[in-house]
Amino acid sequence: MSQSHTSQFALLTQRRFAPFFWTQFLGAGNDNLFKFAFTVLVTYQVQVAWLPPAVAGLAIGALFILPFLLFSATSGQLADKYDKARLIRFVKSLEIAIMAVAGIGFVTQQVAVLLLCVFLMGLHSTLFGPVKYAYLPQHLSERELTGGNGMVEMGTFVAILLGNVAGGLLIAMPGVGAQYVAWACFGLAVLGRVTAQRVPVSPATDPALQINWNPLSETLRNLRLARESVAVFRSILGISWMWFFGAVFLSQFPSFAKEVLHGNEQVASLLLVVFSVGIGIGSLLCETLSRRHVEIGLVPVGALGMSVFAIDLYFASRGLPQPAVSYTLGSFVAQPGHVRVLLDLLLLSLSAGLYSVPMYALIQMRAQASHRARIIAANNILNALFMIASAVLAGALLQAGFSVPQVFLVTGLLNALVGFYIFMLVPEYLLRFVALLVSRCIYRFKVHGDEHIPSHGAAVIAANHVSFVDAILLMAASPRPIVFIMDHRIFKIPVLGWLFKLARAIPIAPQKEDPATYERAFQEAQRVLREGDLLGIFPEGAITRDGTLQEFKGGLMKILQAQPAPVVPVALQNLWGSYFSRVEQGTAMVRPFRRGVFSRVGVVAGPAMPAETVSLDGLRERVGRLLAA
Missing domain, CATH: 3.40.1130.10 (Glycerol-3-phosphate (1)-acyltransferase)
Known part of the structure; x- marks a missing residue:
């Protein structure tokens, strides 16, 4: 490779990437600030009989994912038919309206209104998803695609982390928390619309497309389009599996921190921070390790790391001391045995970053430009289904008497089997790994x-x-x-x-x-x-x-x-x-x-x-x- 190139961070100084990056960053942060603040609100501050705290988090998560199942097929068609910059600006204008309504819901503490806004923010993310990943290959060369995807993945997880932290801190402020959350959500939406205005023109790839408004038939058609390329379709399945894998860990962090690590809420937050940092590091490493090409040889490396460190996390969690009172953040970090737990979690999430970024880049590069967004929409639908399946599997294992570390162990072993299956079906991954x-x-x-x-x-x-x-x-x-x-x-x-x-x-x-x-x-x-x-x-x-x-x-x-x-x-x-x-x-x-x-x-x-x-x-x-x- 020619060494005369700039770092992937240089993209943040260029109009073709920077406005788009900050638009998606602010959107992801706002999504998570809003959802986490709402979850805390209905768990600790506002009690309604029809939404008990035990199920509030699950209900909010399910309501947010529902639009992905209902509208992804339509959003993929829109992203192929219309200029993506116009769609981005429309979606960000919609976000302002949603957050204005959500602000009223927070101030008046109307849970039903906030639930409606959760669904609408899910719709906002559904519309943005295909645009997000179809935009990059229109503005980045093949040599920039891995670095650009790495930046987007890193930015997304950092935004998720910051959104959750900000949402928790703001809503917890006595007396004024709800108002602060309302203004923060509205302000981030407005700021996102400002950055969206700078996104450059991104012409339609299939302007003559006739929209099929039937989500079921269109979803099946999109999956058939994806299956025209074996590597693309298997990559979609691989990405969906990564979301399955990650959802198991993210959903179990609170109970893992409380029941296994014997830590307080700060320890649960630390796990989220470590996981997000690992994803970010792994995503950014992809460009360096791939020599700025779409290097799918990193996928088996990531898959191996995900299994090894998930399995080791099970062993690292065994025999930990049980304190008389829950660990605070400082006392938790001071325990030598906990360092291995945190290191496993960091390397596990870093491996997930190495695993996912090349797959996204491969889909963008190999999918036909005329229906790239629809293929990405099909990917989003499968991601949502796999995340739902992960919740069902984790719940079934816990109901069957498995501990949280045992759930992690089963997930790590399943990941090894799934990885082997994918690499045998698409040997290109294995060949690139050997190369x-x-x-x-x-x-x-x-x-x-x-x-x-x-x-x-x-x-x-x-x-x-x-x-x-x-x-x-x-x-x-x-x-x-x-x-x-x-x-x-x-x-x-x-x-x-x-x-x-x-x-x-x-x-x-x-x-x-x-x-x-x-x-x-x-x-x-x-x-x-x-x-x-x-x-x-x-x-x-x-x-x-x-x-x-x-x-x-x-x-x-x-x-x-x-x-x-x-x-x-x-x-x-x-x-x-x-x-x-x-x-x-x-x-x-x-x-x-x-x-x-x-x-x-x-x-x-x-x-x-x-x-x-x-x-x-x-x-x-x-x-x-x-x-x-």
């Missing part, structure tokens, strides 16, 4: 010119062939999957052969040896390009035995004659002499530390060559120049 490990844990890996590898459309990636892991390193350098043509014998190598089969690599054999495999390889290569994907080819035909660039074979020209596509010349640098290259008596993988640990290797890509300008000698010359760069 991430090889490029970061075995070599010091540098990529230059990766902007020449197209993020959309068909192209041929033509590289020199130095080692048995060339394809894996090219995967790590590419923003999307590459289907490689590879010598059929490599598929017989343990582990590597299995990985290349998962990658849908195309085996090829010499025409004289196996004419059927030879012809089938060219037919498959043409199909890959015809479908608009990346085809990887090593024109030398075999791994070099002396480290020099060999003559290029004619197979590439045969492919281009049948299915023309741009050719991107790529050089793999400094791999000769490494463990996976042939050095001693033409063998490889015999001396693991032949060049020490973390030896420097690189991938350099050059500008694409139009198909009609490609010649074997010209391409070989370009790859040679890149090797010497």
Whole structure:
């Protein structure tokens, strides 16, 4: 990757991102300030017979989620049909009206009015959701998408945290709490409308769309659209599972703090703070770890961390001392055993950030622009359903006699099973994970010119062939999957052969040896390009035995004659002499530390060559120049 780039935080200085970021930040904060203040109000201050405190939190949460189930399909259509900046301004104007009514409800302590406003704020968030995630790919490049999503996820959880803290502090003020909450909610709504005014024009992606007002049939249609891409649909399921997983922990923090950790309300708040900080850190780390590409290899890392630290949280919670009185915040932190609990919670939520951000970015990048918002709306519906299912499962386990730590243990084990299932269904996640490990844990890996590898459309990636892991390193350098043509014998190598089969690599054999495999390889290569994907080819035909660039074979020209596509010349640098290259008596993988640990290797890509300008000698010359760069 070229190192001449700015940090993801630089987006906060640019109009295409900053007004949108602060608009969504203020909206998320206002949502949670309002909901938490209302929950405290009906739990401690205003008692109504038809809404007992024990169920107030659940009722408010369910009422807020209900619009996601009813109106997400419609909101997705609106976000595809109309300019997103106009929709954002409409939604923020609606928020002002809702908060004006909510202010009256707080001041007069009308619980029914506030419940209506909870539903309306859920509607506000439902309308904003598809716009929020469909807006980013219209204004950010593929190289900025992970960083932008990381900033949004970080901002959302920080806003949730600040909203909850502010709501609790304001409503608790004797005599004036309700009025302060009313003004705070109204003020945040107005401020959000001011920032929304600066959001730049975001043209409709499908202005001719006819709105289907039937939410059930439209939801089913959106799910069918999402299923057109296996990776997109499985990512939607993966994100929905993350919300299932997170909802279990967030919903159990109060009882976990009180019954297991023996802490007061401040300890419950500390758990929320640690969880939110972890999500924020994990979200921000995604850009650094992904080299500014959409790196879904981070998803298995996140999934593994979520399971490991959820399971360890169960063990860390066992045998904790029981004080005579509840721990205050200071006395809780002073206990050595509690440090492990907090660390598990921090790393668990950090892993959830690593898990979710690449999935959101992949959906935005791979979904067709014309119905991207509708696919995101389908994602929101599934998220809501999975959160409801998490409440049902957690409630059933607790009713069956499980303790809160045991519920965490079951959730961690379920996460491991779900992760394994998803990664086997969509091996691209696992392949990118392996590429991430090889490029970061075995070599010091540098990529230059990766902007020449197209993020959309068909192209041929033509590289020199130095080692048995060339394809894996090219995967790590590419923003999307590459289907490689590879010598059929490599598929017989343990582990590597299995990985290349998962990658849908195309085996090829010499025409004289196996004419059927030879012809089938060219037919498959043409199909890959015809479908608009990346085809990887090593024109030398075999791994070099002396480290020099060999003559290029004619197979590439045969492919281009049948299915023309741009050719991107790529050089793999400094791999000769490494463990996976042939050095001693033409063998490889015999001396693991032949060049020490973390030896420097690189991938350099050059500008694409139009198909009609490609010649074997010209391409070989370009790859040679890149090797010497």
